[in-house]
Amino acid sequence: MVDYAAWAISDFSRLSVPLLASASEPDAENAPLILAGVLLSLVIIYLASKLIGEFCARLNLPPVLGELIGGVVVGISAFNLLVFPQAGDQTWNSLILDFLQSTSGLTPEQTPAVASGISEVISVLSELGVIILLFEIGLESDLKELIKVGPQAAVVAVVGVAVPFAIGTAGLILLFGVPAIPAVFAGAALTATSIGITAKVLAEIQRLTTREGQIIIGAAVLDDVLGIIVLAVVASLAKTGEIQVGNVIYLIVGACVFLIGAIFLGRLLSPYFVALTENIQTRGKLILPAMTFALVLAYLGAAIQLEAILGSFAAGLILAETEKQHDISEQVIPIADIFVPIFFVVVGAKTDVSVLNPFDPGNREGLIIAAFLVVVAIIGKIVTGLAVFGQPGINRLAIGIGMIPRGEVGLVFAGVGSATGVLSESLNAAIIVMVILTTFVAPPLLRLAFQMPSAEPAAEAIAETGSQESVQDSR
Structure with a gap:
């Protein structure tokens, strides 16, 4: 049996799977076909x-939406161009x-092995x-901000987890008669926040270093940690009917100690990093040590059953x-331009929007429950803005909206x-719709x-260091 509790709290795509692995061991003749499929996938x-990102940008919509x-x-x-398992099977x-x-x-005999290899490579590139x-x-x-x-970020994160979980679980039990354990699971899915999507939008609209932006990012990071727990x-509850207290304590302590x-150690060692880069004579003397540092912390985050993205975020904070x-x-931007679109396109590509079809009788029960979950999901995060204290003139609505997207994190819960x-088919479909x-x-x-207008006073209260200008320059 697969240990789904351990599977759930490891990195989203289980990066321990070898890049060219498949259900059956692929031989050497499959490798060129896998490479060809990966290259075609990247072109697509x-x-x-x-194409669609430019279209959205011209409509004054965030390119990440495109x-x-x-x-x-x-x-x-839609066109089913990329290679992924269909309908959850192989x-x-x-x-x-x-x-x-x-x-x-x-x-036809090679197809399953080649398809699995292509899918794994693209998934790993997406996580990268x-x-x-x-x-x-x-x-x-x-970091100082x-x-x-x-x-404030901690309060926002806790409220953003507790409110949708409590309302969602209670509503499913009382209004729809859902059994307790499935209701708890669906309520837990409402707690997620996709830091990747929100962070990309904040960077695109140059609001990352505002007070609102920093609260959203800090809360989203803490929300990720809480979401893992x-x-x-x-x-554990779904698998055994009981909560493994030791595992929960390990995650809480591990998250705090790691972050x-x-x-703390990074700030102590950062002067040595600078000295090292100044003494390197070969190409990439700055970006390669920086990326190495980020990947090491990302590995440590994944190795202790947290998320790799928490480690890379901490590395960025330290080097900042x-x-x-x-x-x-400046040197990371071209690398991000190559790899980051893979992540967002893959999130969209793996999303089955057919569950939104109201004309399919099999979807209707799920859509009714989904309507409730969507309302709770949005309201449960928007109220987090009201929890911010000691910040006059801050845009609380923006903070709440910034916590709304579930993205790949919510899909992990559904998976x-x-x-x-x-989860029943209708409840699983409802979570996917949400x-x-x-x-x-x-x-x-x-x-x-x-x-x-309420956003402007807070935007003007950015730290005097001119950090906003550096973000604009980097874009």
């Missing part, structure tokens, strides 16, 4: 992200595979993309305190619930919230 991903929509267009919901159906069969001699994104966001964040807003608890320890911050940021068998709608409505709403 980049075209989709740029990347998500582009993923839906080329993914399992059947494969993709136009890339058809193209390889007609042009590269891919045989979000690791780099959080490293970039950390570089553009102000994050520490200053830390209490909640997921571990409900996964605080990484930042050095005199090399601006130079590293674990489906795998454990605790994830889709919150992911796609949050970026434009966040931009609108920052355009409201």
Whole structure:
């Protein structure tokens, strides 16, 4: 039996799977076909992200929304160009595979191994993309400001987990008669926040270093930690009917020690990092040590059953305190431009929007429950803005909206619930609908919230250091 509790709290795509692994051991003749499929997939991903991203930008919508929509267009919901398992099983159906069969001699016997290899490589590149994104966001964040807003961010994170969980679980039990354990699992899915999506939007609209932006990022990081703990608890409950207290304590202590320890030790060692880069004579003397540092912390985050993105974010925060911050940021941007779109397109491509079809009788029960979950998901995060204290003139609506998108985090909850068998088909579909709608409505709403007059006083109260200008320069 698979230990779903352990599976749930490890990194989203289980990076321990070898890049070219498949259900059966692929032999050497499959490697060129896998490479060809990966190259075609990247061409499709980049075209989709740029074409639809540019279209959204011209409509004054966040380009990240275009990347998500582009993923839906080329993914399992529309043209089915990219290679992913279909409907949660291990059947494969993709136009890339058809193209390889007609042009590269891919045989039906080879197809499962080649398809699995392509899917694993693209998934790993996607996770690498979000690791780099959080490293970039950390570089553009102000650690002193994050520490200053830390209490507010902590309150926002706790409220953003507790309110939707409590209302969602109670509502499912009382209004829809859902059994307790499935209701708890669905309520837990409402607690998630996708830091990647919110951070990208904040960077695009140049609000990352505002007080609102720093509270959102700090709360989203803490929300991720809390989300991992909640997921571990409900996964254990679903599997065994009881909560493994030791595992929960380990996660709480591990998260605190890792985040605080990484930042504390990193600040002590950062002068040695600067000295090292100044003595290197070969190309990449700055970006390669910086990326190595980020990947080491990302590995440590994944190794102790937290998330790799927390480690890369901590690495960015540490290096942002050095005199090399601006130079590293400039050199990371081209790398992020290559890898980050893969993450957002893949999130969209793996999302099955067919569950939104009201004309399918099988979807109707799920859509009714989904309507309730969507309302709770949005309101439960918007109220987090009201929890901010000691910040006159701050845009509380923007803070609440920034916590709305569930993205890939919500899909992990749905995936674990489906795998454990605790969720009915209708409830699983309802969670997926909630994830889709919150992911796609949050970026434009966040931009609108920052355009409201109440956002301006807080924007003017940015730290005097001119950090906002450095973000604009890096863009």
